[in-house]
Amino acid sequence: MASLAVSAAPRRPLRRRLSQHVGSAAAWAVILFAIFVALFPFFWVLRTAVTPAPEAFSLRPTLLPNSYTLDNIVRVIVSPTLPFGRYFLNSALVSLGTTVLVLVAGSWGAYALARLKFRGQRAFGISLLLIQLFPAVLLVIPLFVVFARVGLVNNLLGLVVAYTTFNLPFVTWLLRGYFLSIPRELEDAARIDGCSYLGVLFRVVLPMAAPGLAAVATLAFVNSWNEFFFAYVMINDDAKRVLAIGLSAYIDQFRTDYTGLFAMATLTTLPVVAVFVIFQRYLVGGLTAGAVKS
């Protein structure tokens, strides 16, 4: 369509060109409005975080606050009752631990699924899909019973195990799709040259699948960082809280301290939004190759 449009453009009558301009202006108006709606809550988190408390409770809030303050953020970071640094570290440990675990296991399993033959292959593939449909509430009761028995309730390792429930199947499945989209010839050439399967996996497939790995790692990390339900059920100890639970504790303990709440929400959100936006290029490509591939 592009080449056709370019060559035809100069010969088009003025009215048609004009209507095209009006059309693209309308499209821009819709896009800008959608951007506003998509971003506004995020903006409102940041705005509340840097607004002094009295102004945050104004009955006529303005889009940009009249005065700015970093007090809320400092107060949250140094708060002795709700140790933000501790929660942040806990969240980072759990998310990184889960990501590494599912990435290693998932990429091995996905490679076998995509390229090798083994008994039970089809059953394995199908169960990966079915498991993605398990609701968290279906797994939480049995996991809670078992975790209580083996001391994984109130334990960050327990969260890593719980987060593996929903990350491992989809990581394996997405990577399988991604590996399938990589041309096979390079692997065959390496095999003929005497490379073992493991050699092919580590020297050929994984390096070529780097964008796909980046995509699923981003998703697994953000999924774990943003998880609320398991953390809410499994963690009670203050020192073991992750950010999700620390934040909800904020509402219970300081019912009116919205500025502190959103200062903490800002510090929680910015790292994952940054990761997501930086890796979104890979994300879209990786998702397309892995999940939506027909």
Next chain:
Amino acid sequence: MSASARPSSPRAATHDAPSTGGLGAFLERRIAYILVFPTVVGILLVDVYPLLFNLWISFQERKISSATATFIGFRNYQRILADPEVWNAIWISIIFTVASVFFSFIIGFGLALLLNRQFPFRGIVRSVFIIPWAIPAFVAALVWAWMFNDQFGILAALFRSAGWRAPIWLGKDWALWSLIAVMVWKSFPFQLVVLLAGLQSIPKEQYEAAAVDGANVFQRFWSITLPLVKPVAMVGVLLAAVNAFHYFTIPWILTRGGPANATNVIPIATYNIAFIAGDFGYAAAAAVLMFLFILLISGIYIWQYIREVQDVG
């Protein structure tokens, strides 16, 4: 890529040796099982075993507080089928799922069509739309609660400045629709990304050929865009529906199922039965019921994908 350039290095050669026997050859023959082992063990431990255990618990009288459990057959299921609160929860979950998926799909598709054209700043614009997806659901729920606040909320202020009285967004009449609005805001980026990927995979030549044949914009949309984007759209819609059906965080933080059970979606009902009432057996039965509903929703998706796995495996 560079790693693939030296596949015949001496180290690689020693690894391979299908015919020389020994440990290397053994590992090589069993390589698929070795590679699959960690994933299989993981999934058996954290997914399959809990599923079966949950099924077992659903046939028991079992409380959170006591270590004892008695087998009671189908009595939990009988009780649940006669429980108006559970049916209410299922009904609310269905409204929540259908409405939020419908609106997020329409918005996502409309925007995907707009963003599929060439225009300046396209990359930045796309990144912006991914932000609601990236924001943790608990933060999203908290800020929406703050925006919905009757006194200090920005929405109430907006209504006031227009001279209207704002509805009580999280009150009985509006709460479910407020939750749906938040869910739509949170989930349209997923639809947008999936549909944009689908649109971009449509070959340009098809549109050129249709344009040469004199098809107008609407004809091209009906006969090229829609049919070619349909498989991708189906997967996106079904995944979103499954996700919405077991979504806990946003309803929990915004309303905790209230007021007067108006937003008591089934994940919240199940959570309450399990961890507030402490009735594990009954909650396990509710979770099984919920899973059956999900299987029902996603029957097509499963069928499609099982066929694909058969083609490959």
